[in-house]
Amino acid sequence: MPSLGADMEAGTLIEKLVHPGDPVKRGDIIAAVETQKGAIEIEVFEDGVLQEWLVDLGTKVPVGVPLAMIKAEGEAETADLSPEPPKAIVADEDMIVVDYQTPTKPVLPTPAASPRPADRPRVTPAARRLAAQQGIDLATLSTQGTISLSDIAALGTKPKPAPMSDMRAAISAAMSRSKREIPHYYLSHLIDLEAADAFVKTTNADREPQDRLLLGALYAKAVAKALKKYPEFNGNFIDDTFQQSDAVHLGLAINIRNVGLVAPALFDAENQPLDDLMSAMRDLVERVRGGRFRARELSDATITLTSLGDRGVDELFGVIYPPQVAIVGIGTPRQQPIIHNGDVTARLSAMVTLAADHRVSDGHRGALFLKAIDKHLQKPEAL
Amino acid sequence: MSDQDIASAVGEELYRIAPDIDLEDIVRDADLQEEFDIDSMDFLNLVTALGKRFQIDMPEADYDEMRSFDALVEYISDKTA
Structure with missing residues (x-):
């Protein structure tokens, strides 16, 4: 997850534009991430082959966490692709937030360790994001089973306070630092x-x-x-x-x-x-x-x-x-x-x-x- | 093409730029950029889109004839007549 500005501490992977095994060239757009400033395209900085995505769609990770493994041309096949568990946080309602202050020492539970009450439906990350944007409280939904993007979209659109407040927060952080x-x-x-x-x-x-x-x-x-x-x-x-x-x-x-x-x-x-x-x-x-x-x-x-x-x-x-x-x-x-x-x-x-x-x-x-x-x-x- | 067709086409192009502004809410003979809160880049994009859509020449020297919504519709109407 690249740093996309002095005020950015984490981002969410929302789009993968290449598949494992695809060749990539320096300058190619390979992914999009959601930040406080909106969706941002991610360029690749070397030529090679994308071996594996290390972060799932909808996952929010701190700046610095690898998003994908790219094998440079001529480089030997990497045997051990996942030497350490990615410091990723699944955007799940049971998860809280990335600890922005100490992104190198995540103290968050892994997805598996998070108990989910049996009566609470699973919500896909895309659905969760849309719900957050539209100010829909997931707890008010009576749907059984998995809530998907189309379920949320079917609820219709409401005013979107989220992007505005996120951008305002980003401006606030940068400008406060400037004046300080x-x-x-x-x-x-x-x-x-x-x-x-x-x-x-x-x-x-x-x-x-x-x-x-x-x-x-x-x-x-x-x-x-x-x-x-x-x-x-x-x-x-x-x-x-x-x-x-x-x-x-x-x-x-x-x-x-x-x-x-x-x-x-x-x-x-x-x-x-x-x-x-x-x-x-x-x-x-x-x-x-x-x-x-x-x-x-x-x-x-x-x-x-x-x-x-x-x-x-x-x-x-x-x-x-x-x-x-x-x-x-x-x-x-x-x-x-x-x-x-x-x-x-x-x-x-x-x-x-x-x-x-x-x-x-x-x-x-x-x-x-x-x-x-x-x-x-x-x-x-x-x- | 009737003035009403032109007005709805202009409305569509403006909606692309300023989706938050309802055509019903604006003063049609007041300054277009003020009414839709658009800047010079938006206006240039609007002229680019309308010129292509109606296949007409919209020179910069004529910008003064496109200052309001009504004036813009009339301008296109004259050009396509």
Whole structure:
């Protein structure tokens, strides 16, 4: 079970996409796990053959527990596939919870050891999950025998409080840690967006909708380019040390209707041409809003970009997503009186802010970083 | 195609993006993005879907003619007439 973010402590295997004996290649999606943030796709990091699944569907396991055994190419057949009992907890009503604080020392009973009252029906894990999502109390069901997914589905849908509260819990954990540990400092800078806006309009004029750019792609590229010169805002602060990242994996704050907010990464944003970056953004937003992430997207971002879009307010004061060290915020662009070439004129502009970690950088460099973003947005054709 | 057919098609595409908003509850001549709480990415996806569905060109320069639900239906109606 990979760690899909600083706040994740356990996950539930909900989908196996390959069978034992199937060949797998680095980058293949082999499974999906349910976390506080929704269903997330799991990539495999080596080539080989999937020998065996070590965790059952519906099983919640702490981060670090092996999900499957993969035999690398050329590696000898592994004789002993289950050297130790997996530290897994079957998602059963008699089970309690994973001890999140000490995931390496599970103190939970094994499934076999858990007595089930004879009069209580068995509930399949999928059914249990759906019931939890829909707020259905399993104790109120009078069904005899096994309760399956279709039994729960037949009860109809009710409002789903569970995903919302899970996401809220995840946000709460990360943001509390941020405010507890990170000494934030804040800077803001008004950026004239006339050039960027004109570039987008010109570019889009003869393009089909699926190929059109949004200002958001220009923000992303401008931030990524500015980071090449100001790398102290790009990386992770782990074990009292700042680990600078060469690549810019730009976490994009994405609002999910009625659920909350996540900030998965756009990988290698600095090296992607603007059109590719825009495609990647569209793909990411669509998947995230549909509830599917890739594991690395949640764990590997090196900085966050958050934009209020067209219908927000002037300025935002970001909270850094640990262990990152900076978040750039773009206020809603609007026509504002600006002195341009000596005259007061109405120009499209937006307040751009930086919240950064004072353990790693100072306001002087932060200011230069914001001005570098400004400079790149004045030359959109060079992005 | 009647305006009613177009309206229900637009309603379907909006439902994909904003399933929590009931067409019955919105003000049809008010700002579409406000009424459905959609952002520029959602709007771009909506235009992409509608352009394909009705096989019409929906240039960005015309966005101002698509600002409300009613305006969008009328725009498509004119284009498909």
